[in-house]
Amino acid sequence: MKWMFLVVAATVLLLGCGGGKQVTRLDPATQTDLSGKWNDTDARLVAEEMVSDCLSRPWLTEFSRTTGNKPVVTVGTIDNLSHEHIGTETFIADFERELINSSQVRFVAAKDWRAEIRAERQEQQEFASRETMKKMRNELGADFILQGAIKSIVDQEEGKQVVFYQTDLELVNIESMEKVWIGQKKIKKGISQGKTSW
Amino acid sequence: MRSGSRFILPPVLSLLLVGCGSMATRKGFYEPIVTQVQTGNYDGVVDGLEKALKDGKYDEKDRVVYYVDAGLAYHYAGRYDTSNARLQAAETAAEELFTKSISKAALSLVLNDNALDYAGEDYEVLYTNLIGALNYLAKGNFEDAFVEIRRANLKLELLEQKYADAALQFQRGAEKDTDAVEIDYEVKPVRFHNSAFARYLSMHMYAATGKDSDADLDRDLLRHAFESQPFIYDFELPEVTYASDDGAVLSVVALAGLSPVKEALNLRIRTDKDLDLVQVLYDDPDMEQAEYGHLPVPVSEDYYFKFAIPRLVDRPSQIARIEVYVDGEYLGELQLLEDVGQVARETFEAKQSLIYLRSVARAVAKGLVAHKQKQKADSGGLGGWLKKAAIDAVTDLTENADLRCARLLPGRIFVADFVLSPGQYNLSLEFFDQAGARLGGQAFPGYQVSASGLNLVEAALLR
Numbered sequence: 030m031k032w033m034f035l036v037v038a039a040t041v042l043l044l045g046c047g048g049g050k051q052v053t054r055l056d057p058a059t060q061t062d063l064s065g066k067w068n069d070t071d072a073r074l075v076a077e078e079m080v081s082d083c084l085s086r087p088w089l090t091e092f093s094r095t096t097g098n099k100p101v102v103t104v105g106t107i108d109n110l111s112h113e114h115i116g117t118e119t120f121i122a123d124f125e126r127e128l129i130n131s132s133q134v135r136f137v138a139a140k141d142w143r144a145e146i147r148a149e150r151q152e153q154q155e156f157a158s159r160e161t162m163k164k165m166r167n168e169l170g171a172d173f174i175l176q177g178a179i180k181s182i183v184d185q186e187e188g189k190q191v192v193f194y195q196t197d198l199e200l201v202n203i204e205s206m207e208k209v210w211i212g213q214k215k216i217k218k219g220i221s222q223g224k225t226s227w
Numbered sequence: 228m229r230s231g232s233r234f235i236l237p238p239v240l241s242l243l244l245v246g247c248g249s250m251a252t253r254k255g256f257y258e259p260i261v262t263q264v265q266t267g268n269y270d271g272v273v274d275g276l277e278k279a280l281k282d283g284k285y286d287e288k289d290r291v292v293y294y295v296d297a298g299l300a301y302h303y304a305g306r307y308d309t310s311n312a313r314l315q316a317a318e319t320a321a322e323e324l325f326t327k328s329i330s331k332a333a334l335s336l337v338l339n340d341n342a343l344d345y346a347g348e349d350y351e352v353l354y355t356n357l358i359g360a361l362n363y364l365a366k367g368n369f370e371d372a373f374v375e376i377r378r379a380n381l382k383l384e385l386l387e388q389k390y391a392d393a394a395l396q397f398q399r400g401a402e403k404d405t406d407a408v409e410i411d412y413e414v415k416p417v418r419f420h421n422s423a424f425a426r427y428l429s430m431h432m433y434a435a436t437g438k439d440s441d442a443d444l445d446r447d448l449l450r451h452a453f454e455s456q457p458f459i460y461d462f463e464l465p466e467v468t469y470a471s472d473d474g475a476v477l478s479v480v481a482l483a484g485l486s487p488v489k490e491a492l493n494l495r496i497r498t499d500k501d502l503d504l505v506q507v508l509y510d511d512p513d514m515e516q517a518e519y520g521h522l523p524v525p526v527s528e529d530y531y532f533k534f535a536i537p538r539l540v541d542r543p544s545q546i547a548r549i550e551v552y553v554d555g556e557y558l559g560e561l562q563l564l565e566d567v568g569q570v571a572r573e574t575f576e577a578k579q580s581l582i583y584l585r586s587v588a589r590a591v592a593k594g595l596v597a598h599k600q601k602q603k604a605d606s607g608g609l610g611g612w613l614k615k616a617a618i619d620a621v622t623d624l625t626e627n628a629d630l631r632c633a634r635l636l637p638g639r640i641f642v643a644d645f646v647l648s649p650g651q652y653n654l655s656l657e658f659f660d661q662a663g664a665r666l667g668g669q670a671f672p673g674y675q676v677s678a679s680g681l682n683l684v685e686a687a688l689l690r
Contacts, residue, residue, distance in 0.1 A: 108370070109370050109373075109374065110373075111374070111377070112374060112377040112378050112381050113374065113378075114315075114371055114374050183381055183385070185385050185388055185389070185392075186388060186392065
């Protein structure tokens, strides 16, 4: 009779004795790969490596040498051309943070943020005191704009999936349209579903 | 094949423990919901589905059905964010469950496929992406709409491989399991790899974002979908355009009727031990003794067993013609772009071939055990007769086709592109039946047709 109880017990277990929800706090730097999809770890790693590459290239010293200033950079559009819903704003934020913290470049707010800041400054002209009111037409103009795209390729066989992400970024001189740096970072992930045979 | 008494009691006990939802598909509660979707009461459909969820009509294992139908219901009701949340939950669950459901096939060998997590059909998951794209477009979010289109195209590219892998897994599992009936798991190839509707949407999206060469490419791929898949697109290619020198392009999409649903096809197995043959016959009085198929399977006895597999059955639509009016004037007629029923049948056939083989294996295994149990129980008199009747009842009770499927998917997708001068118009779509009687309509008062960007109007009548 032992087999019978085993089969019944297995059936009940398979059909779902759901446990309660548990929440565990994680260190944001922890590498977590639950679904195999693009995540915060990918965004962080790509930003760190690409910024490091960007800042080690000759365009930076060249610009400082000829102008005597640190270059001013802004972030343009980073298109999501992948098959996943990727929040490119997380990636852009990581990129901005790494660049600013390097202290080798100066950074101006990206296009989407400028409208809000300009509206605030406009309001100040009417409502703030003369002493604290910020001047109009005194923004720092960017020298370079960073643009790019995240792309993906998927391959699959026997329940295993390989996802290949490629991030391409370009730094373009806003005045001359000259591309001064092109960076590329590739990430390859293997995803396999657990399976048991019957 | 080895057999023993161990197959009969576990299903009985399991049945008592897990309840009827694991043995047969619950679908009766859908009747009022489908009536409401056909009459266009989409808020009522949303309420009906949420109430069904609250009332426990969907088990955890049925969650993909709920997510797909709820995603569609919220879309029809114009609640696009909630629709996308449900559709994405459906897609994630379907991806996670497909492999899992194969690995849990042992459970279905004891009970039936209703006991397993439902991973969704490929056509259901495909249209979660395409309806998701429509949701994002309604919100003006092109980037995420493109992601949905890419996901749909990717699924189609990988479809054939997916079932080849599934067949391989079944085969390996069957070879390892000494209780399983020796069957060669061969899968019917999937011949659908390019959705014209997906191409139509991406063509317009590329054009609206100024990428005309990509739009051209998608227009070519749309044409290629018709040319290379005549078994899906067995009707005339609609005239589509994404740009005109004479004005702006107004694109109209209409979802009409409802997609096919699964119904049980009752079959009987007749085994022949001398020929090592399993013959599958229709269990229908009108088709008695007509053969559905046969398989060379080694069997130890000659017997009859009952079983059932799912088949797709059309839900005919009353809609024969859809017309567009601008400021009260007739503008033109929509043309059929995609028959969801055809897509459903083509993509379901690959899976159906696996379901059929596994069902035969299960029916033979269970049937032979039941027969041996009846021989043992045959002590004569009323007691023996009752025992045999109970064994028959249990065998029949545990043998049900898995009829779970999305019931709110549209049946056909019609489109048309019209050239208009940029400006504001009162648009309306009118749906007519074969006899010319008006079935319903949808108005878009004060619609702004812009010189650039996407001018997309979507209407639905699911009768």
